[in-house]
Amino acid sequence: MEQRTNFQAKGQNALKTLFGIGAYLKKASIEKNLQELVNFRISQINKCAYCLDMHSKELRAAGETEQRLYGLSAWRETPYFSDRERAALAWAEAVNHCEVPDQIYQEARAHFSEEELVDLTLSIGAINIWNRLNIAFQSVPGDYKVGQFG
Template sequence: MSARMNPYLNNHALVRPLIDLGVTVQGYGLEKSLMELVKIRASQINGCGVCLDMHSREARKEGETEERVLMLSAWRETTLYNEREKAALAWTEALTRLSEKGAPDDIYDAVQANFSEKEQVALTLLIGVINSFNRIGVGFQVPPISQQRKAA
């Protein structure tokens, strides 16, 4: 892998609005643990190491169990997640893989049944934000934070 520029280093003003949107979304009723699960799941799908590293650590710091973090890619095959989390994870997968099947009605129906209107918008924006950060991380091959620390 060839070294690419760090998109955050000298371009903070360009990235700041995306960071601010992510912070704004957090104030609309979504649980911190649910938001971290959504960020991790989108990052798994997109293969974004820096985001996986960051949000897995953040989830654990906020009290998320190791088992739930590790089993996230197989959430359908376990009873570790509640209906609200399952609806959010299905919506995350649908919107992250939008070109494959769009946003199916059955998945939206589950979101509508588990989230208020404001929460639905906040969840959708959160998914958009993490997908944008994943594209920055993967596009510029930003290494996981743990690797950045070792290199420093």
């Protein structure tokens, strides 16, 4: 079997746009921990081991609890998440499935400004691209270091 390309090393020109989106999102209106929590949840849904490794490490370094990380896949049944986080997670799942019912939109708008909702949606789109790249090119999880990509 042929070894897959290391897209991070070979695709630098193509990745400049994604890194630009990441730079924008670091300055965006959505708090970093919430973005990371959404990134972790979408990576669970998309089954991206590389991104799960990365975002779990980033969340732990930022003080996230093991209990919340372990309960994230069942967030609706846990008391660990704020109403704002719940709205973001529901929005993320709906956007990820390309079907956003009015009820989820209304709940998201109750907790996020229009600008924040755009930023949250951009963040969801970005993690989807990263998930697909890491899955397609079989990036090996485990070696990521907190802050490795800035």
